[in-house]
Amino acid sequence: MNTTRGFTGRTRAARPGLPPGQYDAGDDWPVLSAEVTPEVAAADWTFRVGGLVAEPRTWDLAGARTLPASAYTGDIHCVTGWSKFGVRFGGVSLDAFLDAARPLPSATHAVAYSHTGYAANLPLADLTGGRAWIAWDYEGQPLSPEHGGPARLVVPHLYFWKSVKWVAGLELLDHDEPGFWEQNGYHARGNPWEEQRYSGD
Amino acid sequence: MTETATHPTGAFAPPTRFAVPGRIEVDGLVAGTWQTATLAEIRRETPRASTFRLAVPGWAGHVPGQHLMLRLTAPDGYTAQRHYSLASAPDGSGHIELTLDHVRDGEVSGWFHEVARPGDRIEVRGPLSGFFAWPGDRPALLLGAGSGVVPLMSMVRHHRARGLTVPLRMLVSARGPEELIYARELGAETTPVFTRRAPAGTRAGRLGAEHLRPFLADPPAGGWEAYVCGSNSFAEHASRLLVAAGQPVERIRIERFG
Numbered sequence: 473m474n475t476t477r478g479f480t481g482r483t484r485a486a487r488p489g490l491p492p493g494q495y496d497a498g499d500d501w502p503v504l505s506a507e508v509t510p511e512v513a514a515a516d517w518t519f520r521v522g523g524l525v526a527e528p529r530t531w532d533l534a535g536a537r538t539l540p541a542s543a544y545t546g547d548i549h550c551v552t553g554w555s556k557f558g559v560r561f562g563g564v565s566l567d568a569f570l571d572a573a574r575p576l577p578s579a580t581h582a583v584a585y586s587h588t589g590y591a592a593n594l595p596l597a598d599l600t601g602g603r604a605w606i607a608w609d610y611e612g613q614p615l616s617p618e619h620g621g622p623a624r625l626v627v628p629h630l631y632f633w634k635s636v637k638w639v640a641g642l643e644l645l646d647h648d649e650p651g652f653w654e655q656n657g658y659h660a661r662g663n664p665w666e667e668q669r670y671s672g673d
Numbered sequence: 674m675t676e677t678a679t680h681p682t683g684a685f686a687p688p689t690r691f692a693v694p695g696r697i698e699v700d701g702l703v704a705g706t707w708q709t710a711t712l713a714e715i716r717r718e719t720p721r722a723s724t725f726r727l728a729v730p731g732w733a734g735h736v737p738g739q740h741l742m743l744r745l746t747a748p749d750g751y752t753a754q755r756h757y758s759l760a761s762a763p764d765g766s767g768h769i770e771l772t773l774d775h776v777r778d779g780e781v782s783g784w785f786h787e788v789a790r791p792g793d794r795i796e797v798r799g800p801l802s803g804f805f806a807w808p809g810d811r812p813a814l815l816l817g818a819g820s821g822v823v824p825l826m827s828m829v830r831h832h833r834a835r836g837l838t839v840p841l842r843m844l845v846s847a848r849g850p851e852e853l854i855y856a857r858e859l860g861a862e863t864t865p866v867f868t869r870r871a872p873a874g875t876r877a878g879r880l881g882a883e884h885l886r887p888f889l890a891d892p893p894a895g896g897w898e899a900y901v902c903g904s905n906s907f908a909e910h911a912s913r914l915l916v917a918a919g920q921p922v923e924r925i926r927i928e929r930f931g
Contacts (some may be wrong), residue, residue: 474709476795478788480856481753482780493754495780503905504929506804508912508922523685523755523792552756573886588922618909643685658805670801672705 491664497554517622526574531578549664551631562609574598579644594649598619631662697803703733712793718854722869724772736806737827741799755781758824762831774820805928814897816911821903840893889918902928
């Protein structure tokens, strides 16, 4: 162990929900998009599920709101090091969208993409079974543009770059295909509990 | 270093307007290896910011704009990790420089500003991320605020050290002259904007459309690649000004603190 002279660290209580190498951001919620925040009006937002599905489908916000409501309450973890505890995102489980489009048996992975063109790849297994949401509310208020409003993907068990802001669609594939940060040196899956930050971790 | 392909042949391309592509490929092996860095020198830049020069004998070299990950370890095994932009230009010297604000209650910046002295050893991995990198090829318009000037200064230093002729201009915002990091080093390529206290004869105020107009009204051949770095509020403000002035969104790269 390479101890740093004179470093003790902030006074800290054991925090079981904190993955390795992360710190508690407290009330802060840093914004880390790499592109200009787009002006996507709620009336113009659409979400498409396509690729290896029986029936490609597209929803607008009004249509998406007719699906059964579902919320995520828990923690989120950013690859830059902060974690945020006890947040609440309201929207619809991604399962509801996938059930409507009916993934083909050959579908194993997905690329989630944004209205800006930003994209992230995910194994389909990380998007199903109540582990992913399309969210338009944060703490009961409409999600702000800089945090991905009108609506974003939320996959809280992976680093948050996977939770695509201004989400425009999900393309189901029979192979893994790197998204934006994954082409820029970041890990293909991004599990914070295994500290999968960069390619090779 | 090679340009990152916009999309590998045959890959799925989102039907939406494409986001800003990466600039360089990153070596995953280099990015994934922790190395020991020895603090060689500390230089004060402003009342709140200092530069820390580190000897990293195995440093693989970087492209201006890239960052690294840094780790401090307590005797009980607790570690604190942060990402910091590289301030120095790539020079093959086996040394790199970081410039850190002294963040109030900052766990890591507090150690650097209050405890660190030459000879101390820490751990680093990098360089990381090819998105905000500037290899020195395209005309660059740099917009920074506060310590957001740090990765941009690496670009300015690289431009000078290599004697590059590709156009490079920097607009840097600071509260007052005493808080302008690298003030002595800034040259004709830089326009400082002081938001609270300006020197006699100039007006204090926020970065505005009038500051961008001279550059965007008459862009160089091929257009500017814009790099924006600072707090989220500065990044939002500056990127909106750029878009309003006609800069294409796919040629605006943003690095936000956090």
